[in-house]
Amino acid sequence: xxxxxxxxxxxxxxxxxxxxxxxxxxxxxxxxxxxxxxxxxxxxxxxxxxxxxxxxxxxxxxxxxxxxxxxxxxxxxxxxxxxxxxxxxxxxxxxxxxxxxxxxxxxxxxxxxxxxxxxxxxxxxxxxxxxxxxxxxxxxxxxxxxxxxxxxxxxxxxxxxxxxxxxxxxxxxxxxxxxxxxxxxxxxxxxxxxxxxxxxxxxxxxxxxxxxxxxxxxxxxxxxxxxxxxxxxxxxxxxxxxxxxxxxxxxxxxxxxxxxxxxxxxxxxxxxxxxxxxxxxxxxxxxxxxxxxxxxxxxxxxxxxxxxxxxxxxxxxxxxxxxxxxxxxxxxxxxxxxxxxxxxxxxxxxxxxxxxxx
Ligand code: ACO
Numbered sequence: 001x002x003x004x005x006x007x008x009x010x011x012x013x014x015x016x017x018x019x020x021x022x023x024x025x026x027x028x029x030x031x032x033x034x035x036x037x038x039x040x041x042x043x044x045x046x047x048x049x050x051x052x053x054x055x056x057x058x059x060x061x062x063x064x065x066x067x068x069x070x071x072x073x074x075x076x077x078x079x080x081x082x083x084x085x086x087x088x089x090x091x092x093x094x095x096x097x098x099x100x101x102x103x104x105x106x107x108x109x110x111x112x113x114x115x116x117x118x119x120x121x122x123x124x125x126x127x128x129x130x131x132x133x134x135x136x137x138x139x140x141x142x143x144x145x146x147x148x149x150x151x152x153x154x155x156x157x158x159x160x161x162x163x164x165x166x167x168x169x170x171x172x173x174x175x176x177x178x179x180x181x182x183x184x185x186x187x188x189x190x191x192x193x194x195x196x197x198x199x200x201x202x203x204x205x206x207x208x209x210x211x212x213x214x215x216x217x218x219x220x221x222x223x224x225x226x227x228x229x230x231x232x233x234x235x236x237x238x239x240x241x242x243x244x245x246x247x248x249x250x251x252x253x254x255x256x257x258x259x260x261x262x263x264x265x266x267x268x269x270x271x272x273x274x275x276x277x278x279x280x281x282x283x284x285x286x287x288x289x290x291x292x293x294x295x296x297x298x299x300x301x302x303x304x305x306x307x308x309x310x311x312x313x314x315x316x317x318x319x320x321x322x323x324x325x326x327x328x329x330x331x332x333x334x335x336x337x338x339x340x341x342x343x344x345x346x347x348x349x350x351x352x353x354x355x356x357x358x
Contacts, residue, residue, distance in 0.1 A: 028183035028314035031219055032341055039068045039347035044354075046343050049136035049150035049159075051075035051095065054083055056152065059339035061089045069343045072096055072145055074132045098135045103128050106138045113141070113166060133159055137166035140325045146354075147346035149339060151330035156195060160320075163327040170324045175200075177208040178318035178329075179215055180304045184311065189271070190216050190223075190291045191307070194300040195318045195329075202246035209251060209293045211321035213259050216291055218348060225251075226270035226289035227263030228299070233280060234264075244295050252284075259291075260284045267292070267303075316341050326350050 046063065048056045051073030057080060060071035073080050077095045084093065104125075111124035119127075127134040136148045140163075148167070151159040160176075169176055178195025181188060192212040197204055205227065213223035227244040230236065234245065244264035251261045262284040269275045270289040294300035308315045319342065320328050326346035330338060 027185065027188070028316065031181070031183060031188060032316065032344065034220055035218075035341075035348055036066075036068055036344045038351070039344040040066070042347075042351050043067055043069050044146035044347045044350040045070045045072055045144075046346055047072045047074060047096075047136040047139050047145035047148045048339075049074050049132040049148060050153050051132070052079050052083070053152055054087065055334075055336050055339060056149075057083050057089065057093070058087060058336045059343065060093055061087075061091050062336065062340050063343050064091055064093070066340075068340065069147075069347050070094065071343070072139070074098065074136055074139075096135070096139070098129050098132060103135070106135065106142070109142055110134060110138050110166065117165070131162065133162040134166065137162045137327075140327065141166050146350035147326035147328075147343070149328050149330065149342055149346065151328075152332060152334060152339075154332070156329060156331065159329045160196070163323065163329075167327055168324050169322050173207065173211065173322040175204050175207050176320055176322040177211060179212050179321055180308075180315050180317035181215075181219065181319070182304065182307050182311075182313035182315050184313050187288075188219070188221055188290055189307075190221075191300060191304040192291070192293055192321070193297060194294070194304045196297070196320075198297045200296065202243050202250060205244060205247035205293055205295070206250040206254070207322070209247065209261060209291065210254075210257065212291050212293065213261075215319060215321050218345075218352070221290060223259040223291045224285050224287065224289050225259060225261040225291035225293060226265055226285065227261065227293050227295075228267055228270060229264035229295055230266060232265050232269055233283070240295065244293075247293075260286060261291075263293075264295075316345075319345055325353070 046069040050056050052075035060073055063069040063071045072094045074096050077097050080095055107125040107128045111121045133150050139145045140148045176196055177193035179190055179192045180194050181190050190212050192208050209225050216223040227248050229241050229244045231241045241264050248263045251257045273288050307313050326349040328342040
């Protein structure tokens with residue numbers, strides 16, 4: 001007769017699904033707790049571009065209540081206050097209403113930034129009044145907010161384009177990229193690029209790797225990076241495998257790079273210690289990689305989603321790296337907890353920016 005599976009598990013000391021889930025959530029909660037506590041030590045102003053959205057309002061309430069951030073809801077005040085009341089949220093949110101006629105200086109600024117990209121002053125005025133992604137981007141660019149979150153009600157590219165145009169990349173960066181932090185039972189990996197660059201060349205891959213390594217450090221994780229491909233250190237030589245290999249060479253020649261990085265390598269080489277220490281013991285990595293850089297957007301986006309859904313990882317992201325100010329573009333369907341987590345990441349990022357200026 002079939003043995004009772006619970007008893008069999010006990011006998012073999014196999015953790016139950018709930019135990020595994022708890023262990024994994026424990027790790028990711030611990031990672032996020034570090035970030036959220038740091039955010040609380042010096043909360044920053046976060047512009048929520050989709051301020052009328054119910055999830056954004058719930059998130060704003062939590063951010064304010066827990067002292068993680070000072071949220072600014074962008075949208076129609078009557079609608080926002082009515083929704084907050086219907087949700088039973090007792091708070092007095094900071095709201096910026098793009099239609100209340102006080103924002104000519106935002107339209108002027110948008111025009112100044114984009115006039116040589118074909119944008120007229122009257123079009124800039126329309127964008128400020130009607131597209132809260134432009135409004136929030138200018139708000140951040142003009143330092144009226146420290147960070148921006150959007151994306152819940154838009155397709156990813158259309159939410160991303162206004163901040164790319166207005167906020168732009170950091171002084172030492174040319175490319176933004178989207179990173180997911182995935183936490184497993186005893187392991188954390190940062191996957192890039194999962195959302196932005198369709199077909200990064202070796203220079204872009206190298207830059208993405210540096211941004212992602214920096215992000216890992218902000219979570220107190222010492223980065224160790226693998227440039228992923230379908231070959232191991234030249235075992236296949238063609239245009240596809242030369243690209244990640246070239247990126248590793250750029251990083252090895254870069255005096256600023258102070259973390260181990262190697263490749264190209266297959267994904268199992270990157271994460272299985274025995275393979276790295278056996279066949280490829282010459283590799284620069286001391287142990288399994290925790291920064292996984294994918295060769296293109298198909299691989300990155302598909303890869304992280306498989307890890308999340310089949311590998312049972314807890315995913316935090318997409319965290320946009322390489323920007324001049326903290327901006328994060330959520331995915332449609334993301335939950336309140338995702339908004340709160342990304343706001344926490346944005347606040348910590350903004351703290352580092354302002355400390356850098358001191
Ligand atoms: N990093 C930084 N800035 C960039 C990047 C980049 N990778 N790509 C474009 N930009 C800048 C451009 O320089 C330009 O600025 P400028 O007007 O001041 O010169 C601005 O962004 C807009 O660029 P365009 O070329 O006009 O816009 P494009 O149509 O190329 O859009 C975008 C850029 C949105 C990033 C595009 O490459 C894209 O759609 N990427 C894929 C997004 C996607 O579909 N992701 C997968 C799904 S998302 C998910 O699963 C969450």
